[in-house]
Amino acid sequence: MNVLEEWTALVCKELGIDPARVDRNAVLDLTRDVAHGVARPAAPLTAYLAGLAQGAGTAAPDVLERLSALAREWEKKATPSSGDA
Template sequence: MSDQRHLPPEALDEWTRAACAELGLSRADVDISLVLDLARDIAHGVARPAAPLTTFLTGLAAGRSTDPDAARAAIAKVTALAEEWDA
């Protein structure tokens, strides 16, 4: 038996609801597809280890903003950065 755990796609929403509840966040504020697309774009455009780091940094930036659209704006900024990245 593998030590790795895999979350089936149908369980992702359940996990998101549970994590939001634990963190005191509203599930309505989380766009799962947008976050997954961000992680994919960073993993493919920069490097796989950059994906979780960038999603954390993006969330941190959005959380510090008073703009209700801060998450989308932050995601757009780092996605554009990844598209231009050539390191």
């Protein structure tokens, strides 16, 4: 077991969450997409907000994928194409 797996297991235990319900790779993909496409500080905030929505029962089943797509679109809009210069 690596450090990330150990930490995830410890936090899940502390929070009373079944680790089998955690899609670690999807969360890491989301935070990567937001950090690179929007801003680094937006990554943990977005993950937290997704967790709040999940806990409130208002998150779509594909919330992580949808938020990743939003971040990728944000990056495209913020990055001028070579024809815009």
